[in-house]
Amino acid sequence: MYGWLWKRIPGSIWIKCAIVSAGVLVLVVVLFLWVFPWLAPLLPFNQQTVGG
Amino acid sequence: MGKTAPPTKNDPRRARRWIAHTLGILGEVLVTLGVLLALFVVWEVWWTDVVGTRQQQEAIDDLTWRFPPIPEGGFPVVLPTEGPDDLGIPIVAEEDKHRTDSPPYEPTPEAEETFATMYVPRWGADYVKPISEGVGRRDVLDKLGIGHYPGTALPGGWGNFAVAGHRTTYGKPFDRIEELVEGDAIVVRTESIWYVYRVTETAIVYPGYSAAIAPVPGHKGAAADGRYITLTTCHPKFSASKRYIVYGVLEYWAEASAGYPEEIVLGAEESIPEVEAGVGEGP
DSSP states (O other): OHHHHHHHSOSOHHHHHHHHHHHHHHHHHHIIIIIHHHHGGGSSSOOOOOOO | OOSOOOOOTTOHHHHHHHHHHHHHHHHHHHHHHHHHHHHHHHIIIIIHHHHHHHHHHHHHHTOTTSTTTSOTTSSOOOOOSSSGGGGSSOBOOGGGOBSSSOOOOOOOOOTTOEEEEEEOGGGOTTOEEEEEEOOOIIIIITTTSEEEOTTSOOTTOSEEEEEEOOSSSTTOTTTTGGGOOTTOEEEEEOSSEEEEEEEEEEEEEOTTOGGGGSSSTTOTTOOOOSEEEEEEEEESTTOSSEEEEEEEEEEEEEEGGGOBOHHHHHOOGGGSOSOOTTGGGOO
């Protein structure tokens, strides 16, 4: 899977590394700002209210 | 091995390659899930705290009434040598403490509005957090910190002023809730009034125990008979299985213009450091 992806990223090894780093950064930002905040209240951790 | 036959559908080598390939992908998927899980933990434990602390400070800074009359740079760290008056900041006088008469009606806040602040001396002399209307995770608790259960009494009101807050994440306003003991002060400030509550009891209950926020805490359906406060948060830490509850009762209220409650200036007795020289002089 990752091997397949790696082969398809163009450029030299350094350019590949740069592209991968940028991709990982974008992924982390998307997860931190949108995916995790949406997911957290649905999980059975950290519930602090009573009733309802 | 003689002549190699072209691989056929039932060729064992082809089957082995296929199994190895599938296992490889499965491994990569599992590793990816592990990394995502680790990222989630980092986000939950660290990042929500960074953002929550900042947002809650902003909510306090945005309160027009925050600055006067809170002293510039917060309360002085200088300790009294001869009682509260020695601090040089006004303390609510005994005759200004209203213990029996009703406080003025507080205006009903809009959803998500930050309408009060909370001081808990036991949690440090600099502990101050905003209180906002609502207990929804996304709109209030996850960003604004302490949330007020809509429909329960307002600060100082007849009945139960019930609030909820995170204990381990999102700025964790209630992270030290287990340190509270009977008699500790919980001070709530609205635009014009200080309310000084005293802790009466702590409890660990199941999430469905809505009597905790009833007008008379613990007595569902009973008509209000006093001015209470209830704090709810998760228990055990990071869990949703139970709730940690702190109950309190109003001791007195005072006009904000009357000075500061000595409770928040002097702090819980244990929080007063022993050395006092030179603290106020700065670098």
